[in-house]
Amino acid sequence: MDILNEYGDQLFAAFLTTLQLTMLSALGSLLLGTMLTAMRVSPVWALRTLATGYVNIVRNTPLTLVVLFASFGLAQQLGITLADPKSPTSITDSSFRLAVLAFSLYTATFVSEALRAGVNTVPLGQSEAARSLGLGFLQGLRYIVLPQAFRAVIAPLGSILIALTKNTTVASVIGVAEAALLMKEMIENTSALIVVGLIFGAGFMCLTIPTGAAFGHLSKKFEVKR
């Protein structure tokens, strides 16, 4: 109980950061992932190649490296710090935003993989029908194919969201004050390893188990009956 008294506020702040990282990266990866999927099924050769190449490269890079590249490559070498360098909190802002960017870039590849599998479940007749109605490629994708694809991949998207929640712990390598960073500090400063482990285990279960249940429910609700 002493531990909770001493670290209560910090724990709350750390898990809040974890939650923020997850939410923002989920949004980012959904947008980018959808875009990548659209590129991968598009008629333009260059777009297809670009998107496929991107997915294959980023998906096969360890996340730790993606996060390190965001901090050392983008921010330090290329000067894309994503924060006002004059602001008094520029380092905290920059690290957090870079982490969100890195998670979005990485998770988008998995979203895109899932969504492409979803596109494959939509019968060809659907897009043929769309074309016969005079819809262009983008219109067909937007109004006919993607809505059905999304409904088919709700469960995998849920798993990806859970994986993302857990992955946000990697942000500790560039000093984002989220749960894993606090856990390391608590292990060093207190001798109650088991208690610390239980606290963080419980914290993450609170975040991930409801997500899994919710997505399971949604996927049943929106299942495309064929």
Place this chain on the structure above:
Amino acid sequence: MSGSGTTIRTLYDVPGPRAKALNILVSVLCVLGLAAAGWWVSSALAEKGQLAAEKWEPFVTPEMWLTYLLPGILGTLQAAAFAIVLAIILGILLGVGRLSENRTVRYSCGAVVEFFRAIPLLILMIFCFQLFADYALFPSTELAVAAVVTGLALSNGAVIAEIVRAGIKAIPRGQGEAAIALGLGNGQTLRMILLPQAITAMLPAIVAQLVVALKDTALGYQITYVEAVRQGIQAGSAYSNYIPALVVIALVMIAINLGLSRLATYFENRLRSGRKPALKPAVEEVVVPQT
């Protein structure tokens, strides 16, 4: 899951002259944009001195590879291999356990799977590492590898348990009923009829999970395991070429993982072209990353 884009072509018509022109225009813009970005990045790097020859030359010396990179890559491969074997065993036990007729077994296996699916691997590794160190469960030389392997085995085992369970459940009921009708017991049905079919069908997903495990060993970097990323950073520290070292390590890891992904695709194709599996892969099989 990767590579084959043959079924997708039909989302659009065979392009006419206008569409062709548009496609070419977009493609050209794309290539130009990429080239511009590449030029900008390389000039920015050159300005910061990252492209200087002395930062890259160490990578063609044998010392660099023998002292730093190869031991790291070896460490990564070893931990991944060891972990995946344990994870498969654990996954089959837990997956089958979740389908058990005994309620206690079913619920306890379910709880274990859900628990390890919910906990971030990094948290698990940090915890195991400290646990093993505090209670001297492993000799110091094996401490980090033990923590990495334990963490990987538990979290990947939980994922494989779900794959196995889904695989067994997807087998047509008739198979199990026929086995019972032939007088096979529950265990025999599982062992001789259900599992072989499920595992054959699940092999691609399991190989894909190997890629995930391999990539996840990079998390061992945080608990001093001698794996590729950590060795890369040590090399960067010895030669003062941090960024080039990260780039080289990334290239090596991408190459290894792409190779494994190819292997997964190969297995998948071989299974598809061989005897028809009793079940066709469901969408749920989309490989979901642990990390």
Place this chain on the structure above:
Amino acid sequence: MKLKFLAAPAAALLLAGSVAGCSGASAKSKTVEASAQNGHLTIGISFDRPGLGIKSPDGTFKGFDVDVARYVASKLGVQESSITWKEATPAQRESLIQNGQVDYVVNTYSINDARKEKVAFAGPYFLAGQSLLVRADNTDITGPESLNGGKKLCSVTGSTPAQNIKKNYSKDAQLQEYDTPSACVEALKSGAVDAMTTDDIQLAGYAAANPGKVKLVGKTFSKENYGIGLKKDDTSGRAKINDAIQSMIDDGSWAKAFQSNIGPSGYALPAKPVIDRY
């Protein structure tokens, strides 16, 4: 029936567990002298700190800490070839010693009362103090107070030096934490942070490894006595190591080791430590 089917994998799992477990039993009560008499020592050092303990490209180890460790080993009668070098990261040092996984640790190990609860310290063999490293062309950072005004400071994750600055000197300095000091050096060189902090001798090691790019500034603003950590109850081993350190200081090897490892940074040889035989 089902149990029989489960038996094989279960046995494999048990076997794997026990193979890993069996080798875990290490002699807990072994003293430094006992190990030395067996002709073999395992020494904990750092693998990635230039100037102190670093794995060099040919696989050997170099640095001031390494030289001290080697000298002590030779006084204990152990040849260099019979030393096993082991990476002892700051977070692991106590547990490595307590579990008997290393005989002693020479790795920028500050002697303090909290640590004395768990391990014993020989030495100090070096008197260090917290300081700042800045880019060579920087003129406006002269000490910890000048970090005020939102200057960006880098330190290793969860380390006390950074907390010390924020608490006692510059409250509105910004803190960037990375998990390795080499990442901080990289950030400093690229201009992403304005200064990096840790003990002066470690910073001097980085300055020596990056000549003309970074420099140390200001006086030290804390006192860190580096000791050699060993098992808490190993009193005779501690006395032996203390003797070895004393003779290293007396016969000039100590100064020589400092000059060859840290000298190139331009950092002057500090006062010789006085051994504390508590």
